[in-house]
Amino acid sequence: MAMMAIPECLQGPEQLSVTGPKVIFSFELFGTTVNFTETVILEWIVMAIILGGCAFLTHNLKVRGVSKRQAIAEMAVEAITNLVRDTMGKRWLWFTPYIASIFCFSIFGSLISLLGFRAVTSDFSVLLTWAAMTFALITWTKLKFGGVGGYLKGFADPIPVMLPINILSEISTPTAMALRHFGNIAGGSIIMGLIYFGLTSLSHMIGMQGAWLSIGIPAVLSLYFDLFSDFMQAFIFVMLTMVFISNAGPQEDADGA
Amino acid sequence: MDMSEAIVLCGSAIGAGLAMIAGIGPGIGEGYAVGKACEAIARQPEASGAVTRTMFVGCAVAESTGIYGLIIALLLIFLKPFT
Numbered sequence: 001m002a003m004m005a006i007p008e009c010l011q012g013p014e015q016l017s018v019t020g021p022k023v024i025f026s027f028e029l030f031g032t033t034v035n036f037t038e039t040v041i042l043e044w045i046v047m048a049i050i051l052g053g054c055a056f057l058t059h060n061l062k063v064r065g066v067s068k069r070q071a072i073a074e075m076a077v078e079a080i081t082n083l084v085r086d087t088m089g090k091r092w093l094w095f096t097p098y099i100a101s102i103f104c105f106s107i108f109g110s111l112i113s114l115l116g117f118r119a120v121t122s123d124f125s126v127l128l129t130w131a132a133m134t135f136a137l138i139t140w141t142k143l144k145f146g147g148v149g150g151y152l153k154g155f156a157d158p159i160p161v162m163l164p165i166n167i168l169s170e171i172s173t174p175t176a177m178a179l180r181h182f183g184n185i186a187g188g189s190i191i192m193g194l195i196y197f198g199l200t201s202l203s204h205m206i207g208m209q210g211a212w213l214s215i216g217i218p219a220v221l222s223l224y225f226d227l228f229s230d231f232m233q234a235f236i237f238v239m240l241t242m243v244f245i246s247n248a249g250p251q252e253d254a255d256g257a
Numbered sequence: 258m259d260m261s262e263a264i265v266l267c268g269s270a271i272g273a274g275l276a277m278i279a280g281i282g283p284g285i286g287e288g289y290a291v292g293k294a295c296e297a298i299a300r301q302p303e304a305s306g307a308v309t310r311t312m313f314v315g316c317a318v319a320e321s322t323g324i325y326g327l328i329i330a331l332l333l334i335f336l337k338p339f340t
Contacts, residue, residue, distance in 0.1 A: 179324060180317060239313070
């Protein structure tokens with residue numbers, strides 16, 4: 001029997017390498033090198049997907065005779081509004097668009113790895129940017145409700161000796177948020193890479209011509225590492241954002257107004 | 258591969274393994290949190306939504322030490338900062 005030629009794409013990975021995002025081009029700006037990585041391009045793709053989805057779901061809205069498309073859009077908006085209302089309270093409802101955009105960006109940015117790209121959220125700078133936005137919002141909320149004096153006084157709370165610890169906890173909030181999301185997504189993708197590599201080696205070891213073992217079997221694990229973990233991390237990121245921001249303001253009245 | 262590089266690689270691998278001991282803490286903590294959440298839901302099934310949400314956020318916060326360990330281990334194995 002003639003040996004069938006195995007196409008290149010079925011050979012599986014030859015070796016495992018873990019690198020940062022590919023740099024497309026870099027340029028000099030004020031003495032530092034600015035790298036234009038593939039993450040930026042993928043972010044623009046994700047943004048286009050989200051914008052396109054929103055435009056598709058919300059064009060031609062009606063009060064009566066609601067179409068299926070509009071029902072989906074209403075369901076999504078209502079779900080996220082309820083989440084914000086339950087977590088932050090009624091007076092923070094105007095935060096919903098920010099929370100919804102971070103949530104969508106996180107989910108689609110992670111799920112783009114299912115199409116074979118590098119996940120946007122496995123680049124630490126993306127998460128650090130989001131965490132920095134949350135940090136800015138927390139600081140802004142504290143300044144708005146407590147004034148500059150109250151903000152500075154909050155660092156010496158309850159006793160001035162706590163000053164270094166308070167500063168440390170202020171900095172560690174966004175860092176921990178960013179690291180948690182990044183660690184989960186990047187760790188998951190590395191584990192998936194190891195599994196593909198291991199199954200390829202195994203199928204070569206038992207005498208197969210192509211990497212047949214790595215077809216289908218990793219999908220089960222991908223359910224956890226790609227789908228579940230992505231949704232979970234997006235949810236946790238927005239939950240923590242909401243909790244930290246609403247905790248920075250004064251506590252709500254008992255009637256929830 | 259000369260001797261010094263081999264020693265560094267060996268140390269990195271051992272260090273990565275040691276760093277993942279950090280996984281014990283979040284494991285115990287999250288198990289405890291989920292167990293308590295189950296008890297709370299059994300006692301008050303109508304509050305299951307709020308309990309589950311709070312539990313997930315708590316788990317995520319408890320998980321961060323394990324994630325730090327994972328990041329250190331990945332750095333040691335794949336980026337090899339000391340070679």
